[in-house]
Amino acid sequence: MTSAFDPQRYKTTTRAQWQDAAEAWHRWGPTIEAWLGPATDLMLDAAGVTAGSRVLDVAAGAGGQSIAAARRAGPTGHVLATDISPAILEFAAKAATDAGLTTVDTRELDGEHLDVADGTFDAVISRVGLIYFPDRRAALAGMRAALRPGGRVSCVVYSTADRNGFFSIPVGIIRRRAALPPPLPGQPGPFSLGTPDVATAALAEAGFHDVSVTAVPSPLRMASAAECVRFERESFGALHQMLAGLDDAGRAAAWSEIGDALAEFDGPDGFTGPCEMLVISGTA
Template structure:
């Protein structure tokens, strides 16, 4: 989703993975407070996909769980309640600011079985081998520049027979609440289409793509489920406020626009999303998640 490219006069643009990582970290440092504040909406919106992810990863009483790209930790707490006092959850993320919210949420909930660690999503090979029974990642894997390296590290941290499950967006066509804003910003900012292999919200959404990526990483017994996950808020304006405050990458895409151009862009986005306001009242933004899982 973030447009981090390098171009030379004699060569086509190439994806700069390291700059993407730096930009991603900066985005989440900036958006951490808002992402945490919108936690109740995230819980409602992603609740069914989260439960499917934890089920497919076999997260149960006493389990040791690795939560990759945990963010503000809403799903971390759900996992921690599942595993109970005999279990343990380690939440990792590239952003220390957002992990502070995860830590505070666990303390406020009285969950002593949660720890946090600042860690790049591609460096779980630094953890002790076979130290977790299950690993999960909710809307994180899609943004890793080297998804195979990330999966190799996660697989390293899992015990033999341990399960990994990830939530990702399906295709842009099935997620217009997000795809419409991305398309409008891309047009207004005159951004090129994503390069092959470039991370982004819909990078694993194509038919069979998620399963293939998991199998390529060495996971077996791979399965993928579709989960209908509509975004329900009072109005289209509220959805735009959620995206404007929490989706830092949308701001990065608009970095080259003036303040007036950005304001006009958000207005166009709100007009486009207004089609999902229902006659009975309320905004229902179409969204479909995929939950993929496999065994080490």
Template sequence: METTTPQFDAAKYKNTTRDQWQSAAEAWYRWSDTLHQWLGPATEKMLEMAGITTGQRVLDVAAGAGEQSITAAKRVGSSGYVLATDISSNILEYAQKMAEQAEVKNIETKVMDGENLTVHDENFDAVISRVGLIYFPDQQKALKEMLRVLKPGGKVAAIVYSTPDKNKFFSVPVSIIRTRAKLPPPLSGQPGPFSLGAEGVIEKAFLQAGFKNVQAERINSPLRLSSAAECVRFEKESFGALHQMLSGLPDAEKESVWEEIEMELKQFESERGFEGPCEMIVAVGEKI
């Protein structure tokens, strides 16, 4: 009797991802200060490598609650423009709220699928994406769309996680959940947090999509919080992917899993608090 190899369902995955971010939007906004402290250095490197400067038009793909969109908007100034896009309408409402609170007026938000950008060709000087590209079912399609909307001479820059061993604040919970929920290995073609992290993988992806002058830099980005318990609270409230992995377990067992995660993450506590290992890769490519 033949056995059929399970196939990755990209459409189902995308719908689930949208639902996750619709639910996690408020928490992602609420943790924006933590996100800024954690991802600030990598974000500054991304904007620098993208060559973002006064007067430019910038597209932010998978913008989330827009903290990095606001940073970009301040760089381009009142003569520039930032379009923050995401698959989740809820999270973009918080991006707009953050922009209003920061009194930044050169940002617009629009619900948009990063694999099907509904903007004209050659319309932006730069495209950025912070920890978003890793979750696209068709990463090549997303990169080619970014290339399409970029003006000649413009650059695309993206931040992704490197490898699990360098990101134990995240890979430890993923490993525990996978074991406790008896989840099979990821299906072929399935995106995920570490899908572009191995040596040379993101550079190859950019080159395959048609970018030139591709470069990548690794940025040490430790997640600093008061305790392992606070890290668990951050991930429990904000990381939709972990909830998707836990969805098949009864509620009582879910709590037990979070307790196990907290115990394992305590290895990163000291008298200075919690410092979760994290390494980001910032990659850039140019349209010639």
């Protein structure tokens, strides 16, 4: 019998996994920014981030998109980068300092309980974070409350599994080996907002209007499938969470199978992993 989904346990485990993966996610930062750069630019465009903007970044991680937002907002703007993992926020703060930015602050906050003053932000952004919130309604309600009237929310999420083989293939292998059931509708997971109608409905139900969904081809280009496996093995908290029920030998076998499967995307110019992101946006 499959145990019921426990959102609190899931969040506790998620925090622990990102505490562990923080250094690796930071270390792979140049790869992540090259991969997600086009989607990030479109997210900032859709959120209306411009000179002087006050920006709230939810599930900011190591802060690549926070820095991009701060550069757009300029010296008169401000970015508050928030995350459930204090370890990863330390890397975000250091990255901002290293970039010479004095307008980025960090704060440990649960994305479902955004303890910020209502109506104080021009834009709310979240890059590959909203999909992992068990209580998406609460997260979106908090984002909307944080925005001034007419402010914009914009989030980057994965589209459907069939368009994201670099990630969905490992997820499928681990799910089979660990005997994990697929997530039910409404439960968190990488592809939980993958179809435009689901994404649109989520924002509309939270009270946003002028909702838009734009697909962004985002192939993951690396030297080889082996490098992709190393990237995912070191820094993808969601995969670590799924592997938790396997012993060391079981995890090693899963990663070996993943490497064999991802090798289909190796070519003469290196590894090109299929990936498509969606940028979902709306007005408060």
